[in-house]
Amino acid sequence: MLKKISIKKISDLAVALMEKGTLLAPVKDAAGHNFAELKDQQQLDLNYYNTIVSPKTVFLPQKEDFIKYETGKPIIEAQSVDLNIKATFLLGVRPCDAKSFQIMDIHFRASGIIDPYWQQRRDATVIFGYAFDLDIPAQDADFYQTLGIGAADPEGSDVFMVKKGEDLLLGAVTPKGEEILAQLAMLGEGKPADKKYFEEYIKKGSQHQTRNMCLDPQVIAKKLEDIFHSGEFWQAQSAACLSCGICSFVCPTCYCFDICDDTLFSQGVRRRVWDACMFTDFTLEASGHNPRTQVYQRLRQKVCHKYSFHVRKYGVISCVGCGRCTKYCPVNIDIYSIIEDAMKA
Amino acid sequence: MTDFKQIENSLKREAKKLLESAEVPVVLAYARGYDEKHPMPFAAKSVADVEKIVFNEYCNFNMARYIMRFPDAAKIAVAAKAADSRAIVVLIQEEKVRREDLVILGISASGMKDPKTDQLIDSRTTGGLYNPVEYDILLGEEIRGQKIVSPYEVLAEYEAMDKEARWAFWKSQLDKCIRCYACRKACPMCYCDPCFIDQNKPRWADKAPQSPGNMMYHLTRFHHLAGRCIDCGECSRACPVDIPLYLFHKKVAKECEEMFGQAAGMKLEDKPVLVDFRVEDSDQILK
Amino acid sequence: MSFEPKILGIACNWCTYTGADLAGTTRLHYPQNLRVVRVMCSSRINPSFIFRAFQLGADGVLVGGCHPGDCHYNTGNLYARRRLAVTKKILEFAGLEPERFRVEWISASEGNKFAEVVTEFTARIKELGPQQKLKIDELLEKI
Numbered sequence: 129m130l131k132k133i134s135i136k137k138i139s140d141l142a143v144a145l146m147e148k149g150t151l152l153a154p155v156k157d158a159a160g161h162n163f164a165e166l167k168d169q170q171q172l173d174l175n176y177y178n179t180i181v182s183p184k185t186v187f188l189p190q191k192e193d194f195i196k197y198e199t200g201k202p203i204i205e206a207q208s209v210d211l212n213i214k215a216t217f218l219l220g221v222r223p224c225d226a227k228s229f230q231i232m233d234i235h236f237r238a239s240g241i242i243d244p245y246w247q248q249r250r251d252a253t254v255i256f257g258y259a260f261d262l263d264i265p266a267q268d269a270d271f272y273q274t275l276g277i278g279a280a281d282p283e284g285s286d287v288f289m290v291k292k293g294e295d296l297l298l299g300a301v302t303p304k305g306e307e308i309l310a311q312l313a314m315l316g317e318g319k320p321a322d323k324k325y326f327e328e329y330i331k332k333g334s335q336h337q338t339r340n341m342c343l344d345p346q347v348i349a350k351k352l353e354d355i356f357h358s359g360e361f362w363q364a365q366s367a368a369c370l371s372c373g374i375c376s377f378v379c380p381t382c383y384c385f386d387i388c389d390d391t392l393f394s395q396g397v398r399r400r401v402w403d404a405c406m407f408t409d410f411t412l413e414a415s416g417h418n419p420r421t422q423v424y425q426r427l428r429q430k431v432c433h434k435y436s437f438h439v440r441k442y443g444v445i446s447c448v449g450c451g452r453c454t455k456y457c458p459v460n461i462d463i464y465s466i467i468e469d470a471m472k473a
Numbered sequence: 474m475t476d477f478k479q480i481e482n483s484l485k486r487e488a489k490k491l492l493e494s495a496e497v498p499v500v501l502a503y504a505r506g507y508d509e510k511h512p513m514p515f516a517a518k519s520v521a522d523v524e525k526i527v528f529n530e531y532c533n534f535n536m537a538r539y540i541m542r543f544p545d546a547a548k549i550a551v552a553a554k555a556a557d558s559r560a561i562v563v564l565i566q567e568e569k570v571r572r573e574d575l576v577i578l579g580i581s582a583s584g585m586k587d588p589k590t591d592q593l594i595d596s597r598t599t600g601g602l603y604n605p606v607e608y609d610i611l612l613g614e615e616i617r618g619q620k621i622v623s624p625y626e627v628l629a630e631y632e633a634m635d636k637e638a639r640w641a642f643w644k645s646q647l648d649k650c651i652r653c654y655a656c657r658k659a660c661p662m663c664y665c666d667p668c669f670i671d672q673n674k675p676r677w678a679d680k681a682p683q684s685p686g687n688m689m690y691h692l693t694r695f696h697h698l699a700g701r702c703i704d705c706g707e708c709s710r711a712c713p714v715d716i717p718l719y720l721f722h723k724k725v726a727k728e729c730e731e732m733f734g735q736a737a738g739m740k741l742e743d744k745p746v747l748v749d750f751r752v753e754d755s756d757q758i759l760k
Numbered sequence: 761m762s763f764e765p766k767i768l769g770i771a772c773n774w775c776t777y778t779g780a781d782l783a784g785t786t787r788l789h790y791p792q793n794l795r796v797v798r799v800m801c802s803s804r805i806n807p808s809f810i811f812r813a814f815q816l817g818a819d820g821v822l823v824g825g826c827h828p829g830d831c832h833y834n835t836g837n838l839y840a841r842r843r844l845a846v847t848k849k850i851l852e853f854a855g856l857e858p859e860r861f862r863v864e865w866i867s868a869s870e871g872n873k874f875a876e877v878v879t880e881f882t883a884r885i886k887e888l889g890p891q892q893k894l895k896i897d898e899l900l901e902k903i
Contacts, residue, residue, distance in 0.1 A: 159649075159715035180713055181651070190651065191681040268508050368514040370538075370658035374713050377653050390679040392816075392896065401680045407654070409671050423542075458659050458711035459534060460506040460513045631853075640855025640893055669808070677808055685815055685896045689808070692850060696807045699846045721853065728849040733842065747846065750838035752829065758845035759863045 129300040130318030130326055131309050135174070138296065140314045142169035148311070149215030149252075152186055154179050163218070174220065174258070174296070177267065182380035182452060183225050184232065186218055187249045188402075190377075194245075195398040199391060209397075211248050217308075219256040223333070224272040224448040226257045226284030228380030234442050235383050254308050256298070257285025259329060262336050269451030271339040271464045277448060280333025290329045297326050338449065339464055341471070345439040348467060352436035355473050356428070365466050366427040368459040369406075375453035375461075376404035381434070381446045384410075405429050431466055475582045475613065481528035483612040484552060487578055489523045491550050497576060500550040501539050503532040510588045514539060528552075530586045533594070535705045537561045538661035540570055550576040552612075554585075556705035558605030559738030560661040563701055566738070566745055569664065579608025581616045587710060597627045598719055600704035606739055624704055625727040631720060643721070649714045650687045652680065656718055657694065659711035662701045669693060695721050700729045700746035703738045732758045765819035765885040769796040769878070770805055774832035775867045776824030782871030790875040791882040794822065802826070802863075803836035807847040810861060814851075814894035820860045820885040822878070827865040837865070857888055 133141055145151040146166060154161035154176050161176045163183050197206035229250070236246035259280035260266070266279065273279075282288035286305035290297045297318060300306040309315065318326070355361050376382040386403040389396055403410060406426050412418045420426050438446035447463070454462045488500040504515035504525040514534045517523055536551050537560035543549050553561055558579060564570050581604045585594045596603075601624040603616040631639060654670075657663045669677055670690050677693065678686035702722040709719040730736050733746040733754070771777040777798045783790065799805060802825030813821050823844060831837040844863050852858040864877050 157649075159713065191683060268511075367516040367539075368534075370655065370711075372653055372655035372658040372711070374653045374655050374711075377651055378713065386680060388680055390681070399681060401682075404653075407671075409667065454507060456713045458655050458707070460511040462507040462511075465507055636852075636855045636857065638855075639853065643854050644893075677812065685894075688894060689811055689815065692811050692854065693808050695850055696846060699850075721850075724853045725846065725850060729846065732845055747839070747843055750835065750842055752838065754828075754838065754841055756828070756841070756865070759841065759848065 129306050129309055130323050131298045131312070131315035132292070132295050132318050132322055133298070133315050135291070135294055135296050137314070138172050138174065139169040141312065142166060142172040144312055144314060145217045145219070149217060151217050151219060152183075153219040163220075172219070174291070176220075177264075178222050178225075178450065178452070180452070180456065181378050182228065182450065183218060183221050184228065184380050184383075186216070186253065187229070187232070187246050188236075188383065188385070190402050192245060192400045193397050194400065197396050197398065199394045199396060211245065213248050213252045216249070216253040217256060218253050220258045220289075221255055221285065222260060222450070223257060223279065223281035223283070223285075224270075224275075224277050224450040225380050226255060227275075227277050227281070228284075228448045228450075229255070230284050231381050231444060231446055231448070232383060234444075254304055255284065255286045257282060257288045257301070259288065259290045259333060260336065261291065262329065262332055266336060266338040267451060267455075268339075269454040269462070269464075270449060271451060272449035273334075273336070273338040273340045274343050274464070275445060275447060275449045278330065278334035279336035279338070280330045282330060288330075290326055292322065292325050292329075295322075297322055299326050341468060343445075343467070343471075345435075345443070345445050348445070348471065349436040349439035351470050351473070352432050355470060356432065358473070359424070361469070361473055362424040362428045365431075365469065366424040369423050369427050369461055370459060371406050371408060371423045371426055372458065373404035373406045374456050374458065375430070375463075376406055377402060378452040378456050380448055380450060380452075405433070427461075431463065431470075434463075435467060435470075475530075475584050475616075477529045477582070480580055480582065480613040481526065484528050484578060484580070485523050485526050487610055487612065488517055488526060488550065489520055491576060492517065492520050492523065497548050497550045498546050499543060500526075500552070500578075501536040502526045502552040502578075503528055503534065503536075510591070528580070530582075530584055531588045533585055533587070533707065533710060535560055535659070535661050535707050537564060538659070538707075540564060540575070540661075541664050546574075548574050548576065550578060552578045552580060553605050553608065554580045554582055555602035555605050556600045556703050557661075558607050559600065559602075559703035560705065562607050562738040562741055563662060563703060563745065565741055566743060567701075572741060576610075577605070577608045579605035579611045581605065581611065581613045583616055583619065589710075594706070595627075597622055597624065598709075599706040600624050607741065625723060628720065628724055628727065631724070644684070646716050647687045647691050648684055649716055650682060650691070651714060652682045652687065652690070653713060655711040655713065656708035659707040660698070660702075661705075662698055662703075663694075669697075691718070691721075695725055698722055699725045700733070700735070701737050702726050763886060763890060765793050765882060765890070766817060767793045767795065767820040767822060767882060767885060768813045768818045769794045769822045769824065770802075770809070771796055771798055771823075772802045772825045772832075772837075773798055773800045775826035775830070775865075776874065778868035779824070779866045779870045779874045782868065783874045786871050788871060788875040790878040793882050793885075794878050801831065801833050801836035802840035803831075803833075803843070805840060805844065807843060807850075810844075810847050810851070811894070814856070814860070814891060815896050817891075817895050819888070819891040820862070820881060822881050823861075823863045824866045824874070824877075825863070827867055830867065856891075856893055859884055859888065860891060
């Protein structure tokens with residue numbers, strides 16, 4: 129099923145989606161774009177490259193309250209915080225980010241234990257993927273092509289959107305996508321010419337150049353295992369690293385979190401907050417021992433987790449080449465360069 | 474206009490000399506990153522490494538923050554621009570490193586640019602100095618004849634605001650904080666291990682990126698840097714959500730200079746203002 | 761129900777706290793809103809205490825120490841004078857009313873002064889009203 133709408137009328141689409149549930153799209157603030165709930169249909173604007181923080185915030189919020197309690201009272205009296213999730217429409221997800229949800233699913237609902245919060249949010253959300261504009265060259269930091277993701281790759285989306293001149297084409301990718309497109313009355317039908325354009329665009333997308341190297345997950349996994357103990361390699365790569373944590377926070381495939389009990393006077397909340405393996409105290413144990421006190425150990429962990437351990441455990445590289453870690457790193461550390469150097473080491 | 478290439482060549486020459494003669498095991502400088510506009514901090518450890526050194530208008534990094542990573546080295550060399558040299562002076566004042574254990578390669582430069590916007594960095598948003606205050610060798614020409622601009626001029630707009638407007642401004646700015654702690658890590662003065670915000674006993678703030686914790690973290694950090702912040706602006710450039718931290722740090726620096734007659738990191742023999750006192754300090758400062 | 765402010769008082773053991781005791785033994789009246797915490801010296805005060813106090817709902821914070829030159833530990837209050845001056849400037853620049861945080865030098869024999877300062881400070885805080893800027897939201901409804 130292929131639908132279309134004039135880009136000038138995009139606010140009508142926003143109105144319809146806002147009526148059906150919560151509409152989340154990239155909203156511009158002083159620093160750049162980030163996914164946020166649209167309160168006004170005029171806010172819907174498709175002129176951006178990508179968001180600062182990845183859309184994982186939709187399914188794994190940076191702060192999530194679970195249980196409210198009162199100290200001194202029996203546990204049975206603690207109250208779970210209700211999710212109260214409405215139908216959600218996540219609009220404007222780039223192909224690399226759409227792919228990241230599939231990788232994250234491995235951890236949150238495919239490895240035996242299902243995270244009910246992730247699950248509920250995921251089930252309630254329809255993903256409107258949005259192809260990169262093929263007329264604009266990929267940004268220097270991007271390398272999703274290396275990871276086998278095309279600039280107009282519909283995988284991971286429920287509906288996939290492609291710009292065609294003054295129009296926006298919306299193609300259904302999954303049954304969920306078909307269902308929602310059928311309900312949106314303001315959308316016009318895609319003509320055969322549109323269908324052709326859509327399919328060709330997707331094909332052209334896989335040729336869209338980003339930084340590219342031949343990267344077989346098994347090969348890089350083994351390579352990283354071989355150089356794990358090379359202090360020289362990792363010291364050199366991490367010499368500039370501040371160990372701040374920005375890379376983990378903006379990354380679409382980083383999922384580490386911390387559970388905290390925040391009590392104030394006698395009232396408290398048990399909540400989940402994002403954590404980062406780059407933080408100095410990430411591996412600080414109750415005994416006081418910390419196996420990763422040095423920056424190079426933490427950077428090595430990050431790179432090896434994504435490109436080696438994750439491959440060994442789940443068969444896929446835990447990275448989608450979105451380039452955010454490189455773009456927002458205060459010292460311009462580039463994971464692509466590290467992997468390149470590792471392959472040559 | 475600063476001749477960046479000439480400084481780069483001088484930097485490479487001096488680094489080569491220092492490493493060849495084994496006077497230092499490491500030279501802290503800059504190298505090319507994934508492209509021209511994104512250089513990286515670099516620790517050159519051999520003559521071969523020297524080839525990788527670059528210096529251009531995007532090399533804003535304050536290399537003083539890496540000094541603490543080499544506790545075992547007898548002596549290290551550091552490339553330092555104006556603000557960076559002040560950071561080194563503060564580290565010496567706080568006895569984290571000794572003057573004789575450093576070879577400071579001073580760099581006089583103007584025309585530094587922010588890679589995010591490709592605009593010239595307004596020197597009023599940093600310390601407003603072009604020449605390093607302390608160095609062993611000066612690379613590049615000492616910059617003279619620049620109009621003297623007060624580093625505190627940029628605060629006038631905020632000082633003129635009434636307190637409600639100022640509160641609204643800071644609340645909205647600090648609410649954006651995602652607690653990535655890049656500001657802390659980018660700062661050469663934030664070397665405490667553990668940092669107060671990571672402590673559990675006592676727990677000063679929760680970890681969630683929301684108002685009370687954000688306020689506590691930032692207000693306390695502004696206080697911890699009182700009389701120590703040397704206005705390099707790195708914290709604000711590191712911030713992924715563009716919080717203008719440099720404004721508040723500048724205000725605290727201004728107040729310290731007015732109350733105690735001393736700016737941070739200008740003279741080796743000074744003591745940082747909050748580890749010092751004068752019997753004749755005025756009680757008026759508390760009003 | 762008129763507003764009764766919650767005021768945190770931090771008093772140094774050797775001077776201000778003793779001065780407060782003197783105010784008590786000489787039956788001087790002063791408002792009950794002050795909650796006093798005793799420290800050995802004003803320089804023990806970590807500025808984060810002040811920020812935290814405002815977050816936890818204090819409407820005003822009053823710090824009392826020995827007069828400069830008379831510190832029981834010689835120099836403690838001289839450091840505290842500088843440090844707390846910075847704290848005040850930070851609160852002011854953040855947009856908090858500067859009168860909510862006050863530092864006074866009150867000696868052990870100044871029972872009168874203690875009572876006067878507390879009375880004056882409480883009245884001023886009453887005028888300023890409840891402190892809501894730094895107060896943690898969850899506390900705003902309950903306490």
